[in-house]
Amino acid sequence: MTIRARLTLDPDFRIAPVEPRLFGSFVEHMGRCVYSGIFEPGHPDADADGFRTDVLELVRELGVTLVRYPGGNFVSNHRWEDAVGPVEQRPTTLDLAWRSVEDNRFGLNEFMAWTAKARVEPMMALNLGTRGVAEALQLVEYATYPAGTRWSELRRSHGVDKPHDIRLWCLGNELDGPWQMGHKTAREYGRLAAETARALKRLDPALSLVACGSSNSSIETFGGWEAEVLEETYDLVDYISLHAYYDPSDGDTDSFLASAADMEHMIRSIAATADHVAAKLRSRKRLKLSFDEWNVWYQSRFGGESTLEWAKHPRLIEDRYDVTDAVVVGSLLITLLRNADRVGVACQAQLANVIAPIMTEPGGPAWRQSIFHPFALTARHARGEVLRVEPDSPGIATEKYGEVPSVWATATHDPATGALTLFAVNRHRDGPCELEVKLPAHLAPVEHLELADADPSAANTAAEPHRVVPRPGTGLWCEDGTATLALPPASWTMVRFAAAAKE
Ligand code: AHR
Numbered sequence: 289m290t291i292r293a294r295l296t297l298d299p300d301f302r303i304a305p306v307e308p309r310l311f312g313s314f315v316e317h318m319g320r321c322v323y324s325g326i327f328e329p330g331h332p333d334a335d336a337d338g339f340r341t342d343v344l345e346l347v348r349e350l351g352v353t354l355v356r357y358p359g360g361n362f363v364s365n366h367r368w369e370d371a372v373g374p375v376e377q378r379p380t381t382l383d384l385a386w387r388s389v390e391d392n393r394f395g396l397n398e399f400m401a402w403t404a405k406a407r408v409e410p411m412m413a414l415n416l417g418t419r420g421v422a423e424a425l426q427l428v429e430y431a432t433y434p435a436g437t438r439w440s441e442l443r444r445s446h447g448v449d450k451p452h453d454i455r456l457w458c459l460g461n462e463l464d465g466p467w468q469m470g471h472k473t474a475r476e477y478g479r480l481a482a483e484t485a486r487a488l489k490r491l492d493p494a495l496s497l498v499a500c501g502s503s504n505s506s507i508e509t510f511g512g513w514e515a516e517v518l519e520e521t522y523d524l525v526d527y528i529s530l531h532a533y534y535d536p537s538d539g540d541t542d543s544f545l546a547s548a549a550d551m552e553h554m555i556r557s558i559a560a561t562a563d564h565v566a567a568k569l570r571s572r573k574r575l576k577l578s579f580d581e582w583n584v585w586y587q588s589r590f591g592g593e594s595t596l597e598w599a600k601h602p603r604l605i606e607d608r609y610d611v612t613d614a615v616v617v618g619s620l621l622i623t624l625l626r627n628a629d630r631v632g633v634a635c636q637a638q639l640a641n642v643i644a645p646i647m648t649e650p651g652g653p654a655w656r657q658s659i660f661h662p663f664a665l666t667a668r669h670a671r672g673e674v675l676r677v678e679p680d681s682p683g684i685a686t687e688k689y690g691e692v693p694s695v696w697a698t699a700t701h702d703p704a705t706g707a708l709t710l711f712a713v714n715r716h717r718d719g720p721c722e723l724e725v726k727l728p729a730h731l732a733p734v735e736h737l738e739l740a741d742a743d744p745s746a747a748n749t750a751a752e753p754h755r756v757v758p759r760p761g762t763g764l765w766c767e768d769g770t771a772t773l774a775l776p777p778a779s780w781t782m783v784r785f786a787a788a789a790k791e
Pocket of ligand 1: 316318359360361362461462503581637638
């Protein structure tokens with residue numbers, strides 16, 4: 289059954305500029321994200337530093353702007369000193385988060401060399417699980433102080449003469465979660481985060497700091513955690529973090545396709561919580577949100593950390609993504625853009641092999657998963673300012689999120705070129721959606737791509753790496769400032785409009 293929907297694109301209705309930091313990713317020492325993911329000395333495509341150049345090319349194509357490192361749960365038991373200095377002198381250690389044996393061959397300085405080649409901004413996480421203020425200060429001094437002090441000279445003795453340019457620091461990871469090494473109550477964490485932030489800002493007032501928010505929206509302390517943490521840290525931090533993973537495993541596809549409703553609810557709730565704390569503190573500062581872990585994750589297929597055997601670089605949560613997963617990823621990106629006035633940083637978790645858009649085989653090829661494509665196209669074409677877009681579409685009843693609109697959309701307008709780009713998802717699975725788009729009359733479509741498939745479970749593999757790719761859309765008519773667009777069932781679509789050439 290065909291459904292009908294409409295929306296208006298008006299460059300005068302703006303939400304906020306597109307923040308490049310929304311197209312972040314995440315590299316954790318987990319499974320094969322680092323080892324045989326981005327780093328594999330001896331691979332035929334490895335450069336002199338051991339970085340896989342085939343993966344570097346895909347990272348640049350993906351359009352990633354920022355990468356969070358080194359965890360994740362990993363960071364909460366990590367000693368950064370173990371992973372710097374001469375490689376042959378680095379100890380082998382136990383990563384308690386993922387029951388993995390870590391040889392520390394790749395650490396801070398290798399990561400920073402990799403970010404330069406990938407052309408991405410680093411976002412570093414500090415261990416506030418098993419460590420505290422002193423160790424955080426030592427790491428920041430090692431990494432960013434120019435010279436002449438104990439820790440900066442140690443860095444220089446490791447062959448890194450110039451300080452690293454690292455502005456964004458996470459004050460720990462998911463410390464609300466009982467699974468976290470060094471799990472704390474909100475008050476305990478809030479006090480530690482505040483003291484760490486105070487000391488770090490004394491070292492360098494220009495640093496941007498991210499306080500840990502909740503690790504998901506279903507955890508009992510969601511909302512209350514943020515309120516308590518921000519009461520301690522509001523004036524000292526620049527962001528509060530959010531994490532969310534959406535699991536398709538239960539087969540409730542209508543709810544899964546509506547996952548963005550949960551992401552939107554989280555963003556609105558945490559923004560409101562931050563504003564509530566600001567009001568109590570009589571603060572005019574408006575805190576930004578850092579959605580620094582988000583993705584689709586078939587989490588219930590993972591038995592949990594306790595089921596893992598100790599191993600070195602094991603294959604962990606190497607989910608294979610299909611067409612529906614890519615549509616959901618596209619809708620989550622739409623949500624981040626729709627909330628660009630509050631979300632200042634976002635990182636898809638993770639980058640390679642571990643719930644990732646890029647897959648690799650040791651000694652073998654690298655390829656793009658289905659979820660690579662909506663990310664790459666959004667990162668490339670969302671330019672300028674995000675417009676306020678309010679689609680009017682029939683509702684879909686979902687088990688988990690109640691009634692949600694069948695069409696989810698956003699658009700950007702580039703004032704420099706006048707170009708408009710529309711990103712839209714049709715959540716309706718039983719038929720296409722005829723979407724009427726009102727837009728400035730001088731614009732005409734220049735590119736129309738969609739991710740859709742007669743087989744929504746189709747996926748890319750090493751043997752068939754181009755099975756799922758964006759294809760030119762066919763149903764688009766434009767006349768007198770109205771474009772009519774046929775969105776296939778359960779699909780993601782991008783249309784770029786530019787000024788029509790004069791005859
Ligand atoms: O990305 C995988 C894990 O998910 C991260 O280590 C943790 O922060 C989150 O729970």
